[in-house]
Amino acid sequence: xxxxxxxxxxxxxxxxxxxxxxxxxxxxxxxxxxxxxxxxxxxxxxxxxxxxxxxxxxxxxxxxxxxxxxxxxxxxxxxxxxxxxxxxxxxxxxxxxxxxxxxxxxxxxxxxxxxxxxxxxxxxxxxxxxxxxxxxxxxxxxxxxxxxxxxxxxxxxxxxxxxxxxxxxxxxxxxxxxxxxxxxxxxxxxxxxxxxxxxxxxxxxxxxxxxxxxxxxxxxxxxxxxxxxx
DNA sequence: ACCACTAATTGGGATGAACT
DNA sequence: AGTTCATCCCAATTAGTGGT
Numbered sequence: 001x002x003x004x005x006x007x008x009x010x011x012x013x014x015x016x017x018x019x020x021x022x023x024x025x026x027x028x029x030x031x032x033x034x035x036x037x038x039x040x041x042x043x044x045x046x047x048x049x050x051x052x053x054x055x056x057x058x059x060x061x062x063x064x065x066x067x068x069x070x071x072x073x074x075x076x077x078x079x080x081x082x083x084x085x086x087x088x089x090x091x092x093x094x095x096x097x098x099x100x101x102x103x104x105x106x107x108x109x110x111x112x113x114x115x116x117x118x119x120x121x122x123x124x125x126x127x128x129x130x131x132x133x134x135x136x137x138x139x140x141x142x143x144x145x146x147x148x149x150x151x152x153x154x155x156x157x158x159x160x161x162x163x164x165x166x167x168x169x170x171x172x173x174x175x176x177x178x179x180x181x182x183x184x185x186x187x188x189x190x191x192x193x194x195x196x197x198x199x200x201x202x203x204x205x206x207x208x209x210x211x212x213x214x215x216x217x218x219x220x221x222x223x224x225x226x227x228x229x230x
Numbered sequence: 231a232c233c234a235c236t237a238a239t240t241g242g243g244a245t246g247a248a249c250t
Numbered sequence: 251a252g253t254t255c256a257t258c259c260c261a262a263t264t265a266g267t268g269g270t
Binding site for chain 1: 259
């Protein structure tokens with residue numbers, strides 16, 4: 001799918017100079033970086049060494065520096081200079097127009113009544129991951145940390161249909177639906193690299209109270225979004 | 231009052247059966 | 251084969267409720 005990441009340099013306006021002096025961040029490295037941030041939050045001791053350990057080819061210094069760049073971008077977003085994470089998807093839907101290195105909402109999109117944008121399988125799987133971590137009812141955090149392309153209301157609506165389907169009768173008669181997916185299969189997420197060594201170990205996901213399966217060179221689950229605190 | 235969430239409703243797209 | 255119609259599914263919206 002078309003995931004985007006706040007660390008994507010596509011929309012960054014701040015740091016092209018420094019970038020040229022350092023080794024480039026690949027798409028894969030950015031994905032690992034994002035996932036690691038989602039797992040090791042600010043409360044985690046030795047956060048940056050933990051994050052670096054999950055990002056192939058990057059040092060503790062580099063991941064920390066990348067984080068500082070991201071904070072700058074987040075500040076831009078909060079100042080209204082950039083749209084929120086997930087905007088690359090919107091760009092691809094022609095809802096936002098780039099102008100220079102900024103993004104602007106398409107006027108035509110606002111004026112029309114929004115038609116439903118189907119949930120992708122990947123979004124649904126992220127929803128399920130969010131459900132495991134944050135639990136039922138915390139749609140805000142599920143939206144913020146897992147399904148960044150959907151608002152909390154959209155997540156709640158999706159959950160409503162999901163649970164309704166789980167409890168409905170006559171399942172054999174129904175058409176197949178995305179809501180039939182009830183488990184998280186990492187091999188089905190587009191962020192999971194197939195050629196990873198999948199020997200695993202358990203770690204504790206911060207603030208979640210649950211254990212998260214972490215593979216030696218990958219993560220069992222990979223939320224595409226993270227929060228930057230402070 | 232405001233915010234967040236749930237439940238119910240609405241409108242539209244997709245699908246498949248029935249009919250010509 | 252093409253059209254019509256009923257049904258299913260789903261995202262978005264609205265109303266109601268509870269907590270702060």
